[in-house]
Amino acid sequence: MKKSESYSAFKRKGIFFVCLFSLLLFASNAFADLYSFNLIYANAELNGGAMDNYATVTVNLTAEDQATINFESLNDYRLQNRLGVQVNAFVFGVSNWTDGDFVNQKNFSEFGDFNVSFDKIGKITSFSFNVTNNSTSHWTLADQVLRINDWGYLAVAHIVPQQGNSGYAAGDGSAVPLPGAVWLLGSGLVGLAAIRRRRAA
Structure with missing residues (x-):
C-alpha cells in the first residue's frame, strides 16, 4: 500500500513539473508569436494569372519592436529577383x-x-530579414x-x-494560425487543473 501511495505521489509531482515547465516556456515566449499566409494571387505572366500556393510568408514576432519575416517557396516554385512587404510602422x-x-x-x-x-535576389527557396519598429506605437501580435x-496586399x-514564364504572386494574409505559445499556456493550465481536481477528490 505504501509503495502504491509513493508511486502515486511521484507521478503527481512529475505531472506538476511538466505543467510548470509548459507555463515557464509560455512566459519566456510571450512575444514569440507567429503569423503565416500564402502568396496565392498571380499576375498574367505567372501561370496565366491562375491562383496557386506559390510561397508562404511567416512573421515571427520576437519582441514588441522586433520581428523576423521569412519567405518560403512552395511546391516546385522558386523565389528570384524581387520581393516586398508592407510594414505596419511609421x-x-x-x-x-x-x-x-x-x-x-x-x-x-x-x-x-x-x-x-x-532586388537582385538569386533563385532560392527561402528568404528572410529582420524588422525593427522604431515608432512609439509597438506591435503586440505578429499579425500587426x-x-x-x-x-489590398501584404506581400x-x-x-x-x-516550366513556363515567371511572374509575381501576392498575398492578402487571410489565414491566421493559432500562436504556438497559446498551446503551451493551455496545456499547462489544463494539467494543473487536473492535478487540483485529483487532490480535491
Whole structure:
C-alpha cells in the first residue's frame, strides 16, 4: 500500500513539473508569436494569372519592436529577383536579409507599392530579414507587423516555376494560425487543473 501511495505521489509531482515547465516556456515566449499566409494571387505572366500556393510568408514576432519575416517557396516554385512587404510602422529599420539588395519602397505593377522591397535576389527557396519598429506605437501580435497596401496586399514576390514564364504572386494574409505559445499556456493550465481536481477528490 505504501509503495502504491509513493508511486502515486511521484507521478503527481512529475505531472506538476511538466505543467510548470509548459507555463515557464509560455512566459519566456510571450512575444514569440507567429503569423503565416500564402502568396496565392498571380499576375498574367505567372501561370496565366491562375491562383496557386506559390510561397508562404511567416512573421515571427520576437519582441514588441522586433520581428523576423521569412519567405518560403512552395511546391516546385522558386523565389528570384524581387520581393516586398508592407510594414505596419511609421519609422522602422531593416537588417540581416539573406540575399540581394534592400531598395526600400518599390512598385510591383499590378500589386502596387510596398514600403520594404529587395532586388537582385538569386533563385532560392527561402528568404528572410529582420524588422525593427522604431515608432512609439509597438506591435503586440505578429499579425500587426504587416499591413495591407493601397492595392489590398501584404506581400509580393517574383516567382519562377519549373516550366513556363515567371511572374509575381501576392498575398492578402487571410489565414491566421493559432500562436504556438497559446498551446503551451493551455496545456499547462489544463494539467494543473487536473492535478487540483485529483487532490480535491
